[in-house]
Amino acid sequence: MGEAMASRYDPQAAEPKWREAWADAELFKAKSPADAGDAPKAYVLEMFPYPSGRLHMGHVRNYAMGDVVARHKKAKGYNVLHPMGWDAFGMPAENAAMERGVHPGDWTYQNIAAMKAQFAKLGLSLDWSREFATCDPDYYGEQQRLFLKFMEKGLVYQKKAKVNWDPVDNTVLANEQVVDGKGWRSGAPVEQRELVQWFFRITDYAEDLLEEVQKLERWPEKVRTMQANWIGRSEGLQMRFPIVGQVPEGQDSEIEIFTTRPDTLFGASFIALSPDHPLTIKMAADNEDLEAFRAECAKVGTSEADIEKAPKLGFDTGMKVVHPFRPEETLPVYIANFVLMGYGTGAIFACPAHDQRDFDFARKYDLPILPVVKPADKDAASEHWVSSGDGDDMSAAYTGPGTIMNSEFLDGKAIDQAKSVAITKIEEMGLGEGTVNYRLRDWGVSRQRYWGCPIPVIHCDDCGIVPVPEADLPVELPKDVSFDKPGNPLVHHPTWKNCTCPKCGKPAQRETDTLDTFNDSSWYFTRFASVDDPEERAYWLPVDQYVGGVEHAVLHLLYARFFTRAMRDVGEVDLPSGEPFAGLFTQGMVTHETYKSADGGWLQPSEIEADGDGWIERESGKPVTVGAIEKMSKSKKNTVDPDNIIVTFGADTARWFVLSDSPPERDVEWTQSGAEGAARFVQRVWSVFNTLSEATDPGASSDSDAAIALRRVSHKAVQAIDTAIEEFRFNSAIATVHEWTSALKKAEQGGDDVLSARFEGASMLARCLTPFMPHLAEECWSLIGGEGLCSAAAWPVVEDSLLVEDSVTLPIQVNGKRRAEISVAKTASKDDIEATALNEPAVKAFIDGKDIKKVIVVPGRIVNIVV
RNA sequence: GCGGGCGUGGUGAAAUUGGUAGACACAGCGGACUUAAAAUCCGUAGGCCCUAAUCGGCCGUGCCGGUUCAAGUCCGGCCGCCCGCACCA
Secondary structure, three states: OOOOOOOOOOHHHHHHHHHHHHHHHOOOOOOOOOOOOOOOEEEEEEOOOOOOOOOOHHHHHHHHHHHHHHHHHHHOOOEEEOEOOEOOOOHHHHHHHHHHOOOHHHHHHHHHHHHHHHHHOOOOOOEHHHOOEOOOHHHHHHHHHHHHHHHHOOOEEEEEEEEEEEOOOOEEEOHHHEEOOEEOOOOOEOEEEEEEEEEEOHHHHHHHHHHHHOOOOEOOHHHHHHHHHHHOEEEEEEEEEEEOOOOOOOOOOEEEEEEOOHHHHHHOOEEEEOOOOHHHHHHHOOOHHHHHHHHHHHHOOOOHHHHHHOOOOEEEEEEEEEOOOOOOOEEEEEEEOOOOOOOOOOEEEEOHHHOHHHHHHHHHHOOOOOOOEEEOOHHHHHHHEOOOOOHHHEOOOOOOOEEEOOOHHHOOOEHHHHHHHHHHHHHHOOOEEEEEEEOOOOEEOEEOOOOOEEOOEEEEOOOEEEEOOHHHOOOOOOOOOOOOOOOOHHHHOOOOOEEEOOOOOOEEEEOOOEEOOOOHHHOHHHHHHOOOOHHHHHHHOOEOEEEEEHHHOOHHHHHHHHHHHHHHHOOOOOOOOOOOEOEEEEEOOEEEEEEEOOOOOEEOHHHEEEEOOEEEEOOOOOEEEEEEEEEOOOOOOOOOOHHHHHHHHOHHHHHHHHHHOOOOOOOEEOOHHHHHHHHHHHHHHHHHHHHHOOOOOOOOOOOOHHHHHHHHHHHHHHHHHHHHHHOOOHHHHHHHHHHHHHHHHHHOOOOHHHHHHHHHHHHHHHHHHOOOOHHHHHHHHHHOOOOOOHHHOOOOOOOHHHOOOOEEEEEEEEOOEEEEEEEEEOOOOHHHHHHHHHHOHHHHHHHOOOOOOEEEEEOOOEEEEEO
16 A cells, blocks of 8 residues: 555654754854844853753743744844853762762763753754853853952952851852752751951942843843842941940940931830840850850841741840930940841941831830931821820831931931931031941852852962962863762862962962853853954843743842953953843743642653543543642652654654643643643644645736735734734733734635735745744645745745725624624714714614714724714 | 732633624534544623514623713723732831
8 A cells, every 4th residue: 555645744754854964064054243244143052951961941941932033034134143151060960979979070061962962852043052051160260260360359368257167068159059948968056157258349340230130131030120129229327336434455335237217216215236236245255144146146047937036035134325415325235146247347326216127126125216207197196196196106116207306407308318417417426427227238259168169269388379370271170089078178278279379489278169061151242242352242132031930030130240240340341331141031940740649749741641620640540630830850750751752653743732821921731631732733833834745836916806915924924923922921912922823724715816925924924934843834835835944034024015905894882882894994084984973784783772972993904983 | 018910601712093702722512524433614602681583672891970963892889700919118
């Protein structure tokens, strides 16, 4: 029996074939600025992956989105840079080394190879010629050179700082690695330890980072707000309160505080120091009670719930300070657990009447509460104090707007005005100055870890800290390390850290800390732009469209913004604004239902099968509970392996589905039936082209109504898809493709007069499908004899005349309710439309015998008759 | 507590400047083709009421109110959910 003519599209055969064709044509290689001609540039980038070894559906969605943008830009004539690489340093490699005895480097490069093979199957338009991994010595050597340049510029310093210390693993943990006060790996309670750490002066750029982030119009509002809150600017007064009486030798005679409410200075009732304030520590040295109090404060957990419940704790030092405006008055100095050492100066003045925390504290320790702000409206006043007598009647602190009272020279002023008057006065008295305080703190970059970029400095007993000379870079990680001892293998290595001082030649020691891996991802996009050509770097930067998860809204995206500024200021990159990413899109996650077996364990989707309305375990037949729809994760076993999907349906189906159902910024739920639906659609599209492949394009277009109608559908669809892609509304673009395909399918019933319009539509459809389903588009393109490769073809040109209709259908409302529809010429005048509408039988039924009060005619939109 | 976002059918969602609410898809239902199945194609679908059926009517975008000829969209006030930050002075 002869083989029947193929009536189905076979992705398994077609997809590899077309990828090979693209590779042969070097289609996705970015052109150098010199070769680009007049084409504008478009740098499209997705956040590069950590090489865990397996691609997951979240990757597929992320890279599919970037690919839509990159391929669309290419079709629109841009010179596109769309590179890929590996964020390759990090803890999982060391954990693998500890658990399985593999070298972190071997483990990482094996994972890269495995993932690259998976990447290849997705049909992404990537320029692999610029690939690198951040653990390549070439890359981190360059990072070390940048570090030294930053150091020269004064952007790097060392200081003692508190860190999270895991006493079992003997290492510092990042804040994210501390879960409920315990180490995420060891489960041991984390201790606070003081260690000498390296810091970047990101706070030098706080103002600029804050100001500029507001101007990034192509960033999501949410991310801009999160960064602004993280930087946390507040204007206020930094001032000193003189301590009354004799102070012990070597101790400051003043206490410096920061406040945003200098207008309430007359309401001050005490001073509070942080338990970690240097003065507190000094006093505690010879005061057992105070030391015990400090220990008590340290016990309170750091989790949100703990802080919520934590009562206000205080310790009276017996010390007093002088009130600046009322020298005869003194204020007691307390140690209070709610005062943080990490913000401002670690000390505050308290005005209980107008700050809830101060209020709670004052109530507990029976301190005066003196109202100095009179609320603007009576309701607010009565809520906060029962009668206008003395402050004891207050029920809560009043923090709203109002007028200053009980405050001598500030009386009667509005809060803002009072603030500036108070600041000026304190400045005149020489007790302080108006300042701006940021929540943002300098970036601690030291990690006591092996698998990271070594910090390129040498410690010499005589010369102190000496930078490694540029000629000696990169400072490479030693290959022969062991992980059998806890702690940093670089410290345990027998010889690596021994060296000679570049300055004096005496024996010296290398820094054994490595850089936080966020450094690696803070400048990789500049390296993609060019390894060593500053002009090419300047040509590509900034990234025009960056795509990634919102989980990086603060850390990565803030560090990168700092890095490009620092690089600019040391002359490493020509980027005046300092902004690395002109456009940012944060995509949603891929979620999936979760399943639990009768004994409570999680089950994989593949372990269950349908049974009537419910689900049962495939093996045992036991009932399965369907749980919440959650982010795909190994622990909940609700992952779907992209490789399996590609084998079953093809890459195009996977790409299509993750983009089709939800708006890109929202989560999308992976469902088997949804994927099957996408696969069905692939066949449907293919059949449109397969049917045409048996016909010949007559070339000249008929002007029959049916042909023109079909052409209108096609041209409007191209237009709609174009804008939808530009606005990141991929789900809308996909809906349009569905409608368009149905119209082409229907046209198969038409006669020869629509044949040309069908060919035109198909040719346009193939090109519009390319960003989403590039393999299928290519196959379809070849079925209708398209010229060259579809992935290289230009975006279809729309004929404007086909976008506007000759006649329009208008709904007719009577009193705002739709009663009829009329069809009128596009050019019809308002009067004509009104006359036609009033003559419509369905309308007459509602207006007969009534007074027409008004007729609103919005041409092209609607008619509303008011009776 | 502060900041941001969201609330529309059984489900995911459309509706771009106020102008026919529910496009498109998933699941469902009905039908065609088939010996049968798969595959494919076509149709149907917010709720309630009236009717034998058609026709028709009313209600409907979290709740209450407002502006307007017209509100998912704008304004005021509530309720609920999600995300981020959080004793930040």
